[in-house]
Amino acid sequence: MLGPAAIKQHAAGLGFDLCGIAPAQAFPELGFLQTWLARGYAGEMDYMEKSAHVRADIRHFLPSARSVIVTGTIYNTQPGTGSRPPGAGRDTIKVARYARGQDYHKVIEDRLLALLEWMRSQTADRFDAAHFVDKHQVQERVYAQHAGLGWIGKNSCVINNEQGSWMVLAGVATSLALEPDGPAVDQCGSCTLCIDACPTAAIVDAREVDATKCISYLTIETEREIPEHQRPLIGQHAWGCDICQDVCPWNLASSLTTDPAWQGPIRDGLSAAELWAHTDDELHERIKGSAMTFVPLSRFRRNLAVVIGNSGDRSLAEVLNRPGHGVRNSARSALTPAVQDAIAWAKDRLA
Numbered sequence: 447m448l449g450p451a452a453i454k455q456h457a458a459g460l461g462f463d464l465c466g467i468a469p470a471q472a473f474p475e476l477g478f479l480q481t482w483l484a485r486g487y488a489g490e491m492d493y494m495e496k497s498a499h500v501r502a503d504i505r506h507f508l509p510s511a512r513s514v515i516v517t518g519t520i521y522n523t524q525p526g527t528g529s530r531p532p533g534a535g536r537d538t539i540k541v542a543r544y545a546r547g548q549d550y551h552k553v554i555e556d557r558l559l560a561l562l563e564w565m566r567s568q569t570a571d572r573f574d575a576a577h578f579v580d581k582h583q584v585q586e587r588v589y590a591q592h593a594g595l596g597w598i599g600k601n602s603c604v605i606n607n608e609q610g611s612w613m614v615l616a617g618v619a620t621s622l623a624l625e626p627d628g629p630a631v632d633q634c635g636s637c638t639l640c641i642d643a644c645p646t647a648a649i650v651d652a653r654e655v656d657a658t659k660c661i662s663y664l665t666i667e668t669e670r671e672i673p674e675h676q677r678p679l680i681g682q683h684a685w686g687c688d689i690c691q692d693v694c695p696w697n698l699a700s701s702l703t704t705d706p707a708w709q710g711p712i713r714d715g716l717s718a719a720e721l722w723a724h725t726d727d728e729l730h731e732r733i734k735g736s737a738m739t740f741v742p743l744s745r746f747r748r749n750l751a752v753v754i755g756n757s758g759d760r761s762l763a764e765v766l767n768r769p770g771h772g773v774r775n776s777a778r779s780a781l782t783p784a785v786q787d788a789i790a791w792a793k794d795r796l797a
């Protein structure tokens with residue numbers, strides 16, 4: 447029989463570390479999106495405003511939805527915090543853990559489709575279903591909380607009290623009426639470690655992140671120049687930021703995964719100068735297959751210039767003087783105005 451227990455068991459077999467069921471309701475937490483947008487925290491992410499109506503209630507995503515199957519997949523392969531390896535150069539880049547393995551959009555989507563196919567094979571009854579993984583218009587963290595996967599921490603990540611927060615949330619909305627799990631209970635308590643550790647003061651209040659200040663937004667979401675006053679704060683972050691998860695006590699003993707999908711090739715800890723010297727085609731080759739290819743290459747190139755500028759290593763200024771070699775591309779040059787601006791800034795900073 448197609449019930450929650452069988453679905454969870456099959457999901458585990460497909461590689462999902464957590465699985466729970468939430469009712470398809472308009473939970474109060476979903477309403478914060480409008481406040482967040484009104485405060486201008488979305489910055490250039492116009493798609494958030496355009497899709498706010500759909501995100502307000504999963505029944506706008508799938509009108510017949512009665513249940514939401516939410517999965518959590520651990521992607522962390524590194525024990526401890528994300529500090530630089532000893533002996534590494536000052537231009538050593540940091541890449542957020544989720545982006546170090548294969549592109550989770552593709553991996554998780556394939557697994558969700560496999561789950562759905564199996565569900566359809568288990569019943570003669572017709573039912574509607576629609577899957578979601580990050581790029582779809584669903585506030586998955588709210589449904590994850592109500593499916594019992596974890597609570598929404600003050601850093602806005604969903605935290606499971608056994609597995610931590612290094613996980614991709616995804617799931618399936620369905621017209622099937624499945625017995626829901628209870629919601630997870632908030633266990634942040636009086637802790638403010640993530641708020642205190644954020645280098646750009648992007649966590650303006652508990653569960654309230656001003657994306658326009660967040661290093662993840664600045665290095666990935668915006669195509670433009672990174673505001674000058676924020677560049678030194680970015681430090682060695684070439685792609686995203688994990689600081690507010692690194693400091694979270696619930697991640698001290700968080701799970702590590704041996705799933706081959708998340709094992710690399712290692713993209714964290716490389717030399718920004720070495721990567722910079724690549725042509726665009728070569729640079730693309732280094733990040734191919736990862737979620738880092740989800741946005742134009744110029745953003746990574748821009749971030750590398752900022753990391754080099756932040757390195758304090760004057761000998762690296764010379765690398766930036768070779769744009770003819772560094773940014774050649776037969777198809778489409780990544781030498782955008784934002785990259786050129788970052789080159790000039792980095793050279794000034796190192797001079």
Ligand code: SF4
Nearest residue numbers: 644660661687689690
């Ligand atoms: S990801 Fe980094 S910059 Fe963004 S809120 Fe967390 S600590 Fe702050």
Ligand code: SF4
Nearest residue numbers: 599600634637640694
């Ligand atoms: S660091 Fe503390 S406040 Fe922040 S999410 Fe973790 S437990 Fe909650």
